[in-house]
Amino acid sequence: YVSVPPVADYIPPTTACTGTNDLYINTTIPGLATNAAGCDNSTPILWHLSPATGWTISQGNLGSDNGFVGANFDPTSWTTGSNTLGVTFTQPGTYQMRLVAANTCGPDTIIKTICVSAPPATTFSLSGSNASGCAPFTISIANHTPADTICSTSSYSWAVMQNSFSCAPDSSSNYILNHASTDSASVTFYNQGIYAITLNGQNVCGTFPAIQVVNVKVKPQASIAVPPVICVGQTMSPTAALQSCGGTISSYACSFPGGTPASSNNQTPGPVALPGAGQYQLSLIIANECGSD
Numbered sequence: 001y002v003s004v005p006p007v008a009d010y011i012p013p014t015t016a017c018t019g020t021n022d023l024y025i026n027t028t029i030p031g032l033a034t035n036a037a038g039c040d041n042s043t044p045i046l047w048h049l050s051p052a053t054g055w056t057i058s059q060g061n062l063g064s065d066n067g068f069v070g071a072n073f074d075p076t077s078w079t080t081g082s083n084t085l086g087v088t089f090t091q092p093g094t095y096q097m098r099l100v101a102a103n104t105c106g107p108d109t110i111i112k113t114i115c116v117s118a119p120p121a122t123t124f125s126l127s128g129s130n131a132s133g134c135a136p137f138t139i140s141i142a143n144h145t146p147a148d149t150i151c152s153t154s155s156y157s158w159a160v161m162q163n164s165f166s167c168a169p170d171s172s173s174n175y176i177l178n179h180a181s182t183d184s185a186s187v188t189f190y191n192q193g194i195y196a197i198t199l200n201g202q203n204v205c206g207t208f209p210a211i212q213v214v215n216v217k218v219k220p221q222a223s224i225a226v227p228p229v230i231c232v233g234q235t236m237s238p239t240a241a242l243q244s245c246g247g248t249i250s251s252y253a254c255s256f257p258g259g260t261p262a263s264s265n266n267q268t269p270g271p272v273a274l275p276g277a278g279q280y281q282l283s284l285i286i287a288n289e290c291g292s293d
Contacts, residue, residue: 005105006031006043012097016116016151017205018089021058024097026083031103040103044080048098049087054116055095059086075102092118092149117152120145120201122210132215134247134290135170136190139214143183145201154203158185163213165193167221167245189216192245217246219291224254224284235271240284242267247288255283 007029013022030043046063049055063081068074089095095114100107127140141158148154158180171190179185187197195214200207221243230236238256242249254264258280260273274280285292 003034003103003105004032006101006103006108008045008099008101008108008110010097010099010110010112012112012114015204016089016114018092018116018118020205021086021088023059024085024087024099026081026085026099026101028099028101028108031101031105033104042076043101043103044075044078045083045102046078046100047081047085048100050096050098054091054093055087055089057086058088060084073106075104075107078102089116092116092151094151115151117204118149119205119208120148120154120156120203122156122199122201122208124197124199124210124212126197126212126214131213132217132246133189134217134219135192136188137216138186138188140184140186141197141199143199145199148203152203152205154201156183156202157181157200159198159200160187161196161198162191162193163196165191167192167218167243170218187214189214192216192218194246215246217288217290219293220245220247220249220286220288221293222284222286224282226282230274232277235273237271238269238282238284240267240286242286244288245290247290249286249288251287251292253285255285257281 009027011025011027016022026045028043030041033040046065060082064079066077066079068077093116095116096111097114098109098111100109123144125142125144130139143156158177160175160177162174169191174191176188193216195216197212197214199210223241225239226236252265252267254269256262256272258275
C-alpha cells in the first residue's frame with residue numbers, strides 16, 4: 001500500500017490589524033492513507049500562533065494533538081482545528097502562525113510571519129486655547145499622533161469644513177488652509193460659522209479622523225423695522241432683527257432724534273412718540289466682542 005503525505009498551506013489575511021477579525025484559511029492539499037481497509041484522505045490540522053499573548057481566537061478553534069505526538073504519534077486521535085480560523089489581535093507587532101497537517105505518513109508544517117498593524121491614534125492640537133475667535137484670525141494646528149509601528153506607515157492630511165453659519169459673509173473665502181499635507185499647518189478664517197478641523201490619519205487599517213470644532217465670530221448684524229407712515233399723535237414701536245454672529249451681544253443703543261424717548265438701551269424700546277409731521281431717522285447700534293454694527 002502506498003500512502004501520500006499532506007502538503008500544509010493556508011491563506012493569511014491581506015492585511016492584519018488590531019481589533020478586527022482576521023481570517024486564516026486552510027488550503028492544505030490532503031494526504032492519502034491506504035491500508036487493507038481502503039483509502040482515507042482525512043487530514044487533521046493544528047494551528048499555533050506565537051507569541052502566546054496579544055491575541056484572542058474570535059472564530060473557530062486551534063485544534064489539539066491530545067498528546068498523540070512523538071512516540072505516540074497518531075493524527076487520527078487529534079482534535080482537528082478549523083479550516084477557517086479567526087484571530088483578533090490586541091497588540092501590534094510580528095507574530096508567527098504555524099499550520100501542521102498530518103496523516104499516517106507524518107506531519108507537514110508551514111510557518112508564515114504575520115505583521116499586525118494598529119490604526120493610527122490620530123490626535124492634534126490647536127494653538128493656545130483658540131477654539132473661537134473674531135474673524136479674520138489664524139490658528140496653528142499640530143499633529144501629535146504617536147509614531148507608527150514597524151508594520152505600517154501612516155499618512156496624514158488636514159481638512160476644514162464650515163458646518164453652519166448664521167450671518168452674511170464678509171469675504172468670498174470662508175477660510176484658507178496652509179500646508180495641508182504637513183504635520184504643522186495653519187488656518188485663517190474670514191467668515192462667521194462653526195467649522196470642523198479634521199486630521200485624517202490613514203494606513204493599511206483604514207482612515208481614522210480626529211476632529212475639533214472652531215467657533216468663528218464676527219460683529220453682530222441688525223436691522224430695524226418701523227411703520228413707513230404714522231399719523232400725528234400716534235406712537236410707533238420699532239422692532240429689531242438681531243444676529244449675534246457667533247458672539248454675545250453686550251449692548252444696544254437705539255436713537256430716535258426728536259422723539260420721546262430720544263434713545264433707549266433696550267433691545268425692545270417700546271412706544272416712541274414723535275412731535276409732529278415730518279421725516280425722522282431712527283438708528284440701532286449693537287455690539288459684541290468682535291465690534292458693533
